[in-house]
Amino acid sequence: MKRVHAALLFLSFCLTSCEVPSAGAVPQEDLVDTKCLLNKYTHRSCSKVFCQPWEKCVDGTCTCKLPYQCPKNGTSVCSTDGKSYPTYCHLKSYGCLNRRAKFLKNGICTAEGKFSVTLNFGNTDSEGIVKVKLVGQDKEMFICKNNWGMVEANVACYDSGFPQGALNTAKWIHSSGDTSNTECLQVRCQGFETTLAECSFSKRRFLGQQEVATVLCYTPDADLQAHESFQCVNGKPIPLGRACDGVNDCGDQSDELCCRGCQEGSFLCKSGVCIPNQHRCNGEVDCITGEDEIGCAESHEGRAPATPLSRSFQDGLLHSGVEHPEVPEETEILTAAMDTERKWIKSLLPKISCGIKRPTHTRRKRIVGGKPAQTGDFPWQVAIKEEGKIKCGGIYIGGCWILTAAHCVRPSRAHHYQIWTSLIDWIQLNSGIGVQKVERIIIHEGYNGTTYQNDIALIEMKKHLKQEECVFANSIPACVPWSPYLFQPKDSCIISGWGREKDNQKVYSLRWGEVNLISNCSQYYPNRYYEKEMECAGTTDGSIDACKGDSGGPLVCTNANNVTYVWGIVSWGENCGQPEFPGVYTKVANYFDWISYHVGRALISQYNV
Numbered sequence: 001m002k003r004v005h006a007a008l009l010f011l012s013f014c015l016t017s018c019e020v021p022s023a024g025a026v027p028q029e030d031l032v033d034t035k036c037l038l039n040k041y042t043h044r045s046c047s048k049v050f051c052q053p054w055e056k057c058v059d060g061t062c063t064c065k066l067p068y069q070c071p072k073n074g075t076s077v078c079s080t081d082g083k084s085y086p087t088y089c090h091l092k093s094y095g096c097l098n099r100r101a102k103f104l105k106n107g108i109c110t111a112e113g114k115f116s117v118t119l120n121f122g123n124t125d126s127e128g129i130v131k132v133k134l135v136g137q138d139k140e141m142f143i144c145k146n147n148w149g150m151v152e153a154n155v156a157c158y159d160s161g162f163p164q165g166a167l168n169t170a171k172w173i174h175s176s177g178d179t180s181n182t183e184c185l186q187v188r189c190q191g192f193e194t195t196l197a198e199c200s201f202s203k204r205r206f207l208g209q210q211e212v213a214t215v216l217c218y219t220p221d222a223d224l225q226a227h228e229s230f231q232c233v234n235g236k237p238i239p240l241g242r243a244c245d246g247v248n249d250c251g252d253q254s255d256e257l258c259c260r261g262c263q264e265g266s267f268l269c270k271s272g273v274c275i276p277n278q279h280r281c282n283g284e285v286d287c288i289t290g291e292d293e294i295g296c297a298e299s300h301e302g303r304a305p306a307t308p309l310s311r312s313f314q315d316g317l318l319h320s321g322v323e324h325p326e327v328p329e330e331t332e333i334l335t336a337a338m339d340t341e342r343k344w345i346k347s348l349l350p351k352i353s354c355g356i357k358r359p360t361h362t363r364r365k366r367i368v369g370g371k372p373a374q375t376g377d378f379p380w381q382v383a384i385k386e387e388g389k390i391k392c393g394g395i396y397i398g399g400c401w402i403l404t405a406a407h408c409v410r411p412s413r414a415h416h417y418q419i420w421t422s423l424i425d426w427i428q429l430n431s432g433i434g435v436q437k438v439e440r441i442i443i444h445e446g447y448n449g450t451t452y453q454n455d456i457a458l459i460e461m462k463k464h465l466k467q468e469e470c471v472f473a474n475s476i477p478a479c480v481p482w483s484p485y486l487f488q489p490k491d492s493c494i495i496s497g498w499g500r501e502k503d504n505q506k507v508y509s510l511r512w513g514e515v516n517l518i519s520n521c522s523q524y525y526p527n528r529y530y531e532k533e534m535e536c537a538g539t540t541d542g543s544i545d546a547c548k549g550d551s552g553g554p555l556v557c558t559n560a561n562n563v564t565y566v567w568g569i570v571s572w573g574e575n576c577g578q579p580e581f582p583g584v585y586t587k588v589a590n591y592f593d594w595i596s597y598h599v600g601r602a603l604i605s606q607y608n609v
């Protein structure tokens, strides 16, 4: 690395101690959920974040896809190893697997030179003023001060060989006397990039004071002042005041994934993740719970679907004012944002359809109380009949598969069961009912009939003769939750079934009621409640509860986007309808991997397939 100690620029680094939170700031310890930190969540934890389109979620971790699993559509890109790839996704999945292939430029490879990042005038190799040479440009240029943040600084450090990213963006440096540089490069990254070449660059004139970007990259031997710090999962310490502020300072996002609240300028997802305010209402869902795109002005809906910018900008320059009205006049866009390409690839990924009911015209008041259901209200509800009687409820999750409680069924009796779909009243039969035989029953291997642990089973229905798949005209699968953070205590959810009333009266028609998730049921059922595997729900007065005969049926919760998930399976409870004995449900999110192992990941994975 070039180490010129010229008096060209006056250098005044300011290390972490510059960033002491001002007095009166919210005490950061209160924002961080320390128990959650034990899980060591990062940008690769699918229970907290969506995976990138070149990744898939396997056993809770975003892992690299194989290039052939990428959508075929897109434009070619050139990698630093001199190879062209059919799409950006192909290159990213390849780079994810072997880390040597990095993005160089859009379009196929030609002989236009290299991309380089250098750190200049620092006291060590890990710090300095950042200079970049873009592909196709003949000279190195400074990076402008504006827009330069930790996200960009982290990527600059990866480029310079520091895998844990930046410790600080340091302070802006006032250059003195360098009149030959009248322009600087303005850069914007998203945080998923492994090289600055993937970020978008535009050129602008130095305005007023000539201020350029500097960085201090993290090295494990860095001599840090003993400061109250937050330990990132990648080993890098950051000032505590920078956790839960929406900015991915760590580089692995671990500072934003276990938050009880967020600092100003950022938005708290229900899943305990802080995202920058700019990501709210930007047309892309960032919170796994979906609420960052709720209540937004219509403007995004009317926008044309994301098309790859690379098409129009492939090699040349594009003057501002046309597609980027927010770019000031004196800037000139040099490279396209690969973020736009990433969004486009995301839109091409296969999607499954679940948890969305057909629109009904009847408006139903949401009343607490066991209410009779109407046709179409619970299109995932099924009845398991044995010898003409409803034995248990079940939940349709797609394909030929029904989810139910293990205590409801016995594999040896599979041929005695019938699955009734779209049933409402079993005395006065409604139209549209389907009756299926059972092909096989899979009981969870950890099911314990004494403790009711792992009270979960899968039923595969028989296909009708000549049918390729199970098709039920009126059934819609409920979505299977992949993360325990999709719903929280106090959320309102719905139970449904043909179970008995409180006074043990028989029920012939499907009924439903609203219940709230309860945070810690150990207080009601000491030594019998297993927090990871079970979920509790009820009402304060106990008026709504699951009862005998509801077993195996659904506890469903609906998210901000009106997508319904099977959050629980009716399992057990003491008595019925008593507030001190809430209903206990099998926590389905804990069994996502078990279910996907048996039914196939593609059937139930909404994202990250």
Ligand SMILES: *[C@@H]1O[C@H](CO)[C@@H](O)[C@H](O)[C@H]1NC(C)=O
Pocket (backbone or CB within 6 Å): 073, 348
């Ligand atoms: C993908 O490419 C195929 C073939 O070029 C084209 O027919 C199809 O419309 C493209 N899909 C999208 C979503 O652009």
Ligand SMILES: *[C@@H]1O[C@H](CO)[C@@H](O)[C@H](O)[C@H]1NC(C)=O
Pocket (backbone or CB within 6 Å): 447, 448, 449, 450, 451
């Ligand atoms: C069920 O759990 C109880 C209590 O922990 C234990 O004693 C029993 O051995 C378990 N049974 C099975 C079949 O695992």
Ligand SMILES: *[C@@H]1O[C@H](CO)[C@@H](O)[C@H](O)[C@H]1NC(C)=O
Pocket (backbone or CB within 6 Å): 520, 521, 522, 523
């Ligand atoms: C749940 O409640 C039990 C008993 O009241 C208590 O020991 C336990 O620490 C609580 N767990 C959580 C996570 O609050």
Ligand SMILES: *[C@@H]1O[C@H](CO)[C@@H](O)[C@H](O)[C@H]1NC(C)=O
Pocket (backbone or CB within 6 Å): 294, 560, 561, 562
């Ligand atoms: C969800 O459904 C409710 C009630 O039908 C409706 O008012 C609301 O606009 C829907 N929300 C979304 C995001 O579709």
